[in-house]
Amino acid sequence: MRFASLGSGSEGNGLLVEVNGTRILADCGFGLADTVARLARLGVEAASVNAILVTHEHDDHVGGVARFARKFGTPVWLTHGTLQASAASFGALERLQVFDCNSRFAIGAIEVEPYTVPHDAREPAQFVFGDGSVRVGLLTDAGSLTAHMQAVLNRLDAFVLECNHDSAMLRDGRYPERLKQRIAGRYGHLSNDSAAELLGSLDRTRLKHVIAAHLSQQNNQPELARAALAGALGCEEAWVAVADQVNGFDWREVN
Numbered sequence: 001m002r003f004a005s006l007g008s009g010s011e012g013n014g015l016l017v018e019v020n021g022t023r024i025l026a027d028c029g030f031g032l033a034d035t036v037a038r039l040a041r042l043g044v045e046a047a048s049v050n051a052i053l054v055t056h057e058h059d060d061h062v063g064g065v066a067r068f069a070r071k072f073g074t075p076v077w078l079t080h081g082t083l084q085a086s087a088a089s090f091g092a093l094e095r096l097q098v099f100d101c102n103s104r105f106a107i108g109a110i111e112v113e114p115y116t117v118p119h120d121a122r123e124p125a126q127f128v129f130g131d132g133s134v135r136v137g138l139l140t141d142a143g144s145l146t147a148h149m150q151a152v153l154n155r156l157d158a159f160v161l162e163c164n165h166d167s168a169m170l171r172d173g174r175y176p177e178r179l180k181q182r183i184a185g186r187y188g189h190l191s192n193d194s195a196a197e198l199l200g201s202l203d204r205t206r207l208k209h210v211i212a213a214h215l216s217q218q219n220n221q222p223e224l225a226r227a228a229l230a231g232a233l234g235c236e237e238a239w240v241a242v243a244d245q246v247n248g249f250d251w252r253e254v255n
Contacts, residue, residue, distance in 0.1 A: 001110075001131045001255075003158065005248030006030065006038040008140075008213040012245070013061050015138055015160060016042065016049075019131045022108030026053045026127055026138055027061040028068050035064050042251060047072045051097075051107045054078040056121035056141060057085040069093055077107070079114075081123020101125050115152040117142035120187040128152060134206075134254045136160070140214040143188035145198050154202050157254045158209035160243065161199065163225035164189035170219040183219075192220065192228035200232035207233075209252050213243040 006014035012029035016039070023044065028035055036046045052074055055061050062082075066089040069076050075095040083090060083098060090096060099105055101114045101123075113128040119141045129136045137153050140162040153159070170180055170191075182188050190198070199210070210233065212225040222242040230237040243249045 001129070001134050001136060002251050002253045003129070003136050003160075004042050004251045005160070005211070005213070005243045006035065006042075007245050007248040008243035009215060009217060009245035010060055012063065013140065013214065014038070014064075014248070016044065017110060017129045017136060019129075020109040022110050023049050024051050024053060024107055024110055024112070024129070025049050025074075027055055028052055028064040029060040029062065030064045032064060032067045032071060035068055038248070049074055051075045051077055053112065053127060054082055054086075055126055055138075056119060056124035057082050058121060058141070061141070062086060062089070066090055066093060069095070077105075077112075079123040079125050082121070082125075085122040099125075113152065115148065117149060118144050118146065118187050120182065128156070134158075136254060139190075139198075140164075142190055144186045144190075145194060145201075150198065150201055153198070155206050156202070156204075157206050158211075158252065159199070159207060160211045160213050161195050161229070162190045162214040163192045163195045163212040163220065163228065164214050165191050165216045165219035166221065166224045167191045167193060169221075169224075170216075173219050175218070183216075189214070189216075192225050195225075196228040196232040199229055204233065208254060209241070210239075211241040211243050211249060211252075215242065215244070217245065 015026040111130040134157040137156040
């Protein structure tokens with residue numbers, strides 16, 4: 001299994017996962033031409049993507065999904081709540097699949113385990129991807145930690161984990177107070193400290209890759225996210241990678 005990011009942040013998100021020729025794109029928050037270019041940067045032709053999984057209806061995750069799916073005939077998988085919230089965009093698509101967050105499913109060679117998260121969307125989901133031997137976890141856009149999330153995310157081999165903001169930077173920054181409260185609230189986004197708390201609570205004996213993702217450009221810095229996660233892992237800060245908005249991160253393999 002290998003995985004890579006097209007980009008990560010408030011201006012667009014997309015995570016590509018590949019197993020034995022099956023390619024899944026989790027979210028697509030970029031314009032069509034931009035998405036095609038970002039895939040090409042990873043050596044992937046857009047028409048070869050077998051499915052797009054949607055976490056939730058916010059534009060930085062779903063903004064490019066419908067145009068991509070119409071252009072390349074790509075099946076789109078999403079929850080019933082996300083479909084309701086995005087009916088205007090997805091209603092005319094022919095290849096829609098609704099999944100239940102309580103049930104695993106397979107797309108080609110990739111097993112997908114969806115799970116629920118607290119976020120201010122209609123029916124948000126996140127995913128663990130597996131191939132029968134290894135597991136890659138994705139967690140962004142969650143405002144707080146739950147026991148269910150911890151149970152699903154135990155014993156991962158790789159983890160793409162939201163470190164949206166540094167709490168002090170958000171508190172002292174220029175955002176309006178209402179927006180600060182939304183971001184830091186139960187249904188907002190994970191801070192560096194919350195992400196580190198989650199990471200520290202998990203069984204990490206199999207973990208080979210940790211990538212901090214969905215960093216705020218205004219309320220966080222890569223070195224702060226790295227330091228928080230490295231503290232939870234007890235490792236050198238350089239071992240923790242950071243996905244950025246422009247480049248995401250290049251292919252990483254998990255064997």
